[in-house]
Amino acid sequence: MARIDDLRKIATRLRIHSLRMTTVAGSGHPTTCLSAADIAACLFFGEMRWNTKDPFDPANDEFVLSKGHAAPLLWAAYAEAGIIPLEHLLDLRKISSDLEGHPTPRMKWVKAATGSLGQGLSVGVGMALAQRLDKSPARTFVLLGDGECAEGQVWEAANAAAYWKLRNLVAVVDVNRLGQSDPTMHQHDLAALARKFRAFGWDAVVIDGHKVDRILAALKEAGKKGKPTAVLARTLKGKGVSFIEDKNGWHGKPLKADELARAFEEIGCLPDVDSRKFVHKPKPFHKKKAASSFDFPRTNYKEKTATRLAYGNALLSLGRVNPSVVAVDGDVKNSTYADKFFEAFPGRSFQSFIAEQNMVGVGMGLAAKGYIPFIATFAAFLTRAHDQLRMAAYSLSNIKVCGSHVGVSIGEDGPSQMGLEDLAMFRPIPGCVVLYPGDAVSSEACVAAAAAHRGMVYLRTSRPATPILYPAGE
Numbered sequence: 424m425a426r427i428d429d430l431r432k433i434a435t436r437l438r439i440h441s442l443r444m445t446t447v448a449g450s451g452h453p454t455t456c457l458s459a460a461d462i463a464a465c466l467f468f469g470e471m472r473w474n475t476k477d478p479f480d481p482a483n484d485e486f487v488l489s490k491g492h493a494a495p496l497l498w499a500a501y502a503e504a505g506i507i508p509l510e511h512l513l514d515l516r517k518i519s520s521d522l523e524g525h526p527t528p529r530m531k532w533v534k535a536a537t538g539s540l541g542q543g544l545s546v547g548v549g550m551a552l553a554q555r556l557d558k559s560p561a562r563t564f565v566l567l568g569d570g571e572c573a574e575g576q577v578w579e580a581a582n583a584a585a586y587w588k589l590r591n592l593v594a595v596v597d598v599n600r601l602g603q604s605d606p607t608m609h610q611h612d613l614a615a616l617a618r619k620f621r622a623f624g625w626d627a628v629v630i631d632g633h634k635v636d637r638i639l640a641a642l643k644e645a646g647k648k649g650k651p652t653a654v655l656a657r658t659l660k661g662k663g664v665s666f667i668e669d670k671n672g673w674h675g676k677p678l679k680a681d682e683l684a685r686a687f688e689e690i691g692c693l694p695d696v697d698s699r700k701f702v703h704k705p706k707p708f709h710k711k712k713a714a715s716s717f718d719f720p721r722t723n724y725k726e727k728t729a730t731r732l733a734y735g736n737a738l739l740s741l742g743r744v745n746p747s748v749v750a751v752d753g754d755v756k757n758s759t760y761a762d763k764f765f766e767a768f769p770g771r772s773f774q775s776f777i778a779e780q781n782m783v784g785v786g787m788g789l790a791a792k793g794y795i796p797f798i799a800t801f802a803a804f805l806t807r808a809h810d811q812l813r814m815a816a817y818s819l820s821n822i823k824v825c826g827s828h829v830g831v832s833i834g835e836d837g838p839s840q841m842g843l844e845d846l847a848m849f850r851p852i853p854g855c856v857v858l859y860p861g862d863a864v865s866s867e868a869c870v871a872a873a874a875a876h877r878g879m880v881y882l883r884t885s886r887p888a889t890p891i892l893y894p895a896g897e
Contacts, residue, residue: 432694434464440499445677456496458599472705482705489543490568491525503698534791541574549788579781585624632656727888733863735760737870753800783811802826802842
């Protein structure tokens, strides 16, 4: 009981921090922080194993805040763990602070920017895959809101996680019933959400999200059935403050000074507990390191060759000299020629099927764990993942994207297959390097340059065979 009481105290501290931060900032989303405070206390100070001295310790459990508007709660948890000085919490949303209104990797513990809802679970899938590749005992936890479960990408990610049998992935859904403008689709019908997750092959557990003992029990059992686990937690938005609890119209509204005083009368003072004592360090784990290079033998092209074929040849050659390179393809690998890599390195190849939004998110998760993902599909189909690509840029993600079948040269297939908008889409993305090779020789050079570059790269390839313009090795 002592541990449970302490976690309740930590949850109260998280609520108080979240309320005060948003009032001082004059903006933010305190009610969504209040609903998830008990969950966050149990995750960060009960279940997760993490080294607060090193955000990149390969032994760490990973955490993704998919409901990014609850950023104040995340910052409060990190402050309670001793990572952020408590007084810095009052810098929330200042331009000089890393504590943004929605998380970005400006704060080094954040591995992917969130806030465009529905995307965090895909990132979590990629992280869990990376942990499996590393043979790490660590797990990945993703905190979602029930509102974002209306997004199709959530179910693309759920489908993929079950397909890959990611027992090390735990999704916790904060089912607080209220969205921004209206009640959510299922409100407090948690059985409906459970049926959905189970239909996708997940273990789904329904709990009271404000009872610490129930949360801890669910987290302890997660993964034991050999499947990804969804913990569906019934909560109340604005929990702990009577005049905003479970009331619509308070989304994204901080309390005024007099309202904050009333709230603190109900919640009470900061409980006396040293949260740092409840952080559980992981057992040491060291990822095996192998020699890697970005320099690979180039193909000596003599005849007309499609740049997409040269991409496939180069990716295969790169994979032989760099074990950090992985491939993700949207069920067109026999057209993008990523199939060459898939055949040679099946353990580092991931078929995302026709789910481009999830494909990009998975790549982001793999990149966040140190891999270099090459993501490929037809350029035309990347348009449906534009928001995910935009968020990858704000995540400072080291993903490499190949869009094939560009332009009108695939005329007989018709306009639905033509990559026409991709240049306009990628060029404004902050920090994205856009490469458009003119022949097979330059295609291989572009693959090497993309791999060596730290940051997002878009590589554009064509379907038809084209003349060789450059001498070998240039």
